[in-house]
Amino acid sequence: MLLLLLLASASLLLPWAGAGRIIGGWEAKPHSRPYMAYLSIRSVSGNYQCGGFLIRPDAVLSAAHCVAGETKVNIAVTLGAHNISQNERSQQKFHVDHWVIHPNYSKNHHVNDIMLLKLNPRAKLTKEVSYIPLPSHNESVGPGTTCEVAGWGWTSQTQNETSVLMEVNLKVQSNEECEKYFKSSYDHQSMVCVGDDDRKKSTWKGDSGGPLVCNGKAHGIVSYGRKCCIFPTVFTRVLYFGPWIHEELRKFALQDLPDSTSSD
Template sequence: MLLLLLLTSAFLLLPWAGAGRIIGGWEAKPHSRPYMAHLSIRNVSGNSRCGGFLIRPDAVLSAAHCVAGKRKVNITVTLGAHNISKNERSQQKFHVDHWVIHPNYTKNHHVNDIMLLKLKPRAKLTKEVSYILLPSHKERVGPGTTCEVAGWGRTSQTKNKTSVLMEVNLKVQSNEVCDKYFKNYFHQSMVCVGDANHKKSTWKGDSGGPLVCNGKAHGIVSYGRKCCIFPKVFTRVLYFEPWIRKELRKFALQDLPDSPSSD
């Protein structure tokens, strides 16, 4: 009987069994990803969570589908967190009342799935809170590149949740892989990512978090197949760089004294 119990315990702890992991991942070293943002989203139909990442002291990037189509949305952004269920001294919280969803975002197919949130006041940069750089035009990532993703999303395909930041390494796949599974996969504005062995993945609650390749944010967790963990589609940050810069300039104008407010 004891042997049976030991064998059962060992089986439950196998990585592919989803035992306390972000589907094949592991707990991140506390505050090793100081750019990570946790989005707590409340609206009339309930509460949800998403990820995001700080790109300058007053701006966080995330996924549009986290809030699009929801009524009476209230967003709280937390920076500097490891265990989101605790009030850690490193945490900085912001009640966000201004965000911009890409004007051409389409909910049904997650096209142009990107959102920019304005932080006011600006975040205080510390050891636990700092921004991540976006890639330049010379830094486009190709198939086979190993990248990192982190988040507070579910740790299995069932309803296992985590309070601590989890992380996982995933490879950029060829566009043909996502062409096979997704009708509206666009090469220019999306990145195909995943583990071909079907053992590692992001999952619900990780949306909006960054795909970090060579130390820069190349993608945003966007969508995948409901039935399976491979492959995943990420918003390609580099494609949206002109839009991001335009909106950041608007953020700066809003901070000028007596400046007109934007729509």
């Protein structure tokens, strides 16, 4: 799946720019994950992709690093897709004019790597397009929990590509596992440490912004990993950002976001 590379300055890490592919996974059953969103992003620095997921008919969650720091950004969201290279009848496409990045997002430290996009018009809910619930306040996931990740990202570290949605099962790791590799860049309150104990499966470039699904709910967002290796990887902890998400959704319901939040 899509893992973005970690910080260049640390020589170990770089946040993954663009959605990546699942490594060591398999093709998902078509439309078995109706919440998945494909983000096609154009900016001055180039064209790339990210993942995301529908949490309400008018809202998609993704990773802030997919657009933060870019100028003249243009985002197109596709829902209901399996083969993103085909014009499937199930697909619904949106040009996104308004989005909001967490105000305390830091590219250098990978913290608060979360973004909400507003869909206008709202998505039409069908068997191929539906939202995924978020965890409630008492639904945290601990080490050893098996979760699922999906994306249209690279299927290997050497840029093998795929047009169909791929998926893989990964386990939640202890916080100590990520602290060992990422040091102070890893914050156990706002991040989830995830990976495959055998180091054969992972998200990778292009999967960024996609959901970590545990027990049927979106507990994480693909955020960053190691530049050299596929284990472990870090996800934004959705539960931690619950208050911020709900406040922004309330604003979505009241009025459009100001243009200033959706530009550079």
